[in-house]
Amino acid sequence: MTLPWKTPDGAPVTLKIIFTNGVGNAIRRSYFDDFVWKPALAHAGVIPPKERGQRYAAAPDDGMHALRHFYASLVLEAGGSIKALSSSPR
DSSP: OEEESTTTTEEEEEEOOOOOOTTTOBHHHHIIIIIIIIIHHTTTSSOOOTTTSSOOOOOOSSHHHHHHHHEEEEETTTTTHHHHHSSSSO
């Protein structure tokens, strides 16, 4: 994935995106959603901060499903095969 670095108009940087924990194991979607993705959305002001003892607000337009669609769009835009993309593990 190629995105601007440090600022929205920063120099583009290309990196592979893999979500792993501190020992290199894949992160479960529910953990990523509750402890990484939603806190980032709240910090960016996309969703409200979570109330003490409560869960974060639902974010169907900005959640993990939207991230999957964004990834698929990047793969296809870069010339990736729709067949390979559709048969990749979910």
